[in-house]
Amino acid sequence: MQKKLLITFDYELFLGAESGSVDDCMIDPTRKIIGLLNKYGIHAVFFVDTVYLLRLKEMSSEFNRCREDFEKVSKQLSDLVSMGHYVYPHLHPHWLDAKYFSEKNYWVLNNTARYRFHNISETERDEIFSNSIHLLNSIIHPKNSTYKIEGHRAGGWSIQPFTDFKSHYEKHNITYDFSVMSGFYQFTDAQYFDFTNAPEKSVYRFSSDICSEDPSGPFVQFGISSHRINAVTNFVNKIWLKYQYKILKDHTFENGIGQAAKEVNGTFPVSSNGRNLTNTEWERISIELLTSVKLGKYLRFLESSDYMHFISHPKMITNHNLSIFDKFLEKVFEKYSIETDFHLMIP
Numbered sequence: 001m002q003k004k005l006l007i008t009f010d011y012e013l014f015l016g017a018e019s020g021s022v023d024d025c026m027i028d029p030t031r032k033i034i035g036l037l038n039k040y041g042i043h044a045v046f047f048v049d050t051v052y053l054l055r056l057k058e059m060s061s062e063f064n065r066c067r068e069d070f071e072k073v074s075k076q077l078s079d080l081v082s083m084g085h086y087v088y089p090h091l092h093p094h095w096l097d098a099k100y101f102s103e104k105n106y107w108v109l110n111n112t113a114r115y116r117f118h119n120i121s122e123t124e125r126d127e128i129f130s131n132s133i134h135l136l137n138s139i140i141h142p143k144n145s146t147y148k149i150e151g152h153r154a155g156g157w158s159i160q161p162f163t164d165f166k167s168h169y170e171k172h173n174i175t176y177d178f179s180v181m182s183g184f185y186q187f188t189d190a191q192y193f194d195f196t197n198a199p200e201k202s203v204y205r206f207s208s209d210i211c212s213e214d215p216s217g218p219f220v221q222f223g224i225s226s227h228r229i230n231a232v233t234n235f236v237n238k239i240w241l242k243y244q245y246k247i248l249k250d251h252t253f254e255n256g257i258g259q260a261a262k263e264v265n266g267t268f269p270v271s272s273n274g275r276n277l278t279n280t281e282w283e284r285i286s287i288e289l290l291t292s293v294k295l296g297k298y299l300r301f302l303e304s305s306d307y308m309h310f311i312s313h314p315k316m317i318t319n320h321n322l323s324i325f326d327k328f329l330e331k332v333f334e335k336y337s338i339e340t341d342f343h344l345m346i347p
Contacts, residue, residue: 012092065102077139092115115158176342187263201223
């Protein structure tokens with residue numbers, strides 16, 4: 001029996017009061033992740049925070065540590081593609097307003113006014129999208145001149161309205177989108193999306209509305225998987241995480257501080273059946289959320305479905321997460337035929 005296992009990562013720093021370092025948030029955890037993926041011959045998709053890279057390159061002429069960080073990231077991205085993984089852009093426009101502190105080599109991103117692609121001008125949209133594609137090509141093409149950048153994930157899942165993105169997808173031949181988690185919504189001063197009426201399908205085509213299936217549409221959506229977590233599991237998992245953190249000292253590789261978003265009052269989703277992203281009864285399928293407590297639930301999810309899409313962040317993954325993910329992969333590879341190339345998941 002074949003199962004489709006789509007593994008994706010948002011390759012980025014922290015996006016709030018303190019970014020953390022390139023080594024702790026990106027390079028080192030990604031190296032560990034790749035070691036595990038290579039063990040099973042898995043190909044993954046890495047969505048790169050390209051506006052950060054543009055700022056990093058911009059500052060490289062003035063600050064040696066920015067140049068060194070840019071070179072580290074560029075080498076790792078080039079190596080990822082050489083190993084058969086996919087590297088695509090992931091835009092967080094509020095990097096345009098980020099402040100760099102050279103003495104500690106970190107960034108502060110407290111200004112979220114331009115967090116959403118929707119909140120920047122069309123001129124700025126064209127500039128950062130085009131420059132992102134050009135930058136990734138300049139990193140990848142020296143080793144692989146035929147590589148095509150054909151996918152994208154919106155920063156903070158804020159892909160709406162899709163009309164903001166459509167012309168840029170068409171201009172740069174972006175066919176595949178990985179931003180939608182059906183049934184969920186969130187309205188904050190940073191993230192803003194409503195997928196409550198998105199098709200409850202793993203993969204579907206669309207045209208101008210990312211939540212409306214169009215069988216003849218030019219774009220393909222790969223839905224992010226989610227599952228329900230009951231109160232008992234949540235409670236036991238919290239106890240286990242405290243034990244991991246305080247007793248076993250199993251922390252993430254990170255050293256940064258994330259975004260503290262505030263809910264926007266008076267905004268309601270299209271469907272009353274929608275789930276707020278902050279709802280603890282539901283969560284996305286993710287390596288950083290996978291623990292020994294939840295391993296059985298993850299295995300049962302794949303048993304009942306032929307498609308499972310992980311969305312993860314290297315900066316958030318602990319050694320325990322990787323260990324349990326290893327156990328998950330071992331079990332599913334023993335039981336099923338596994339496909340991990342998203343190109344082969346399109347009906």
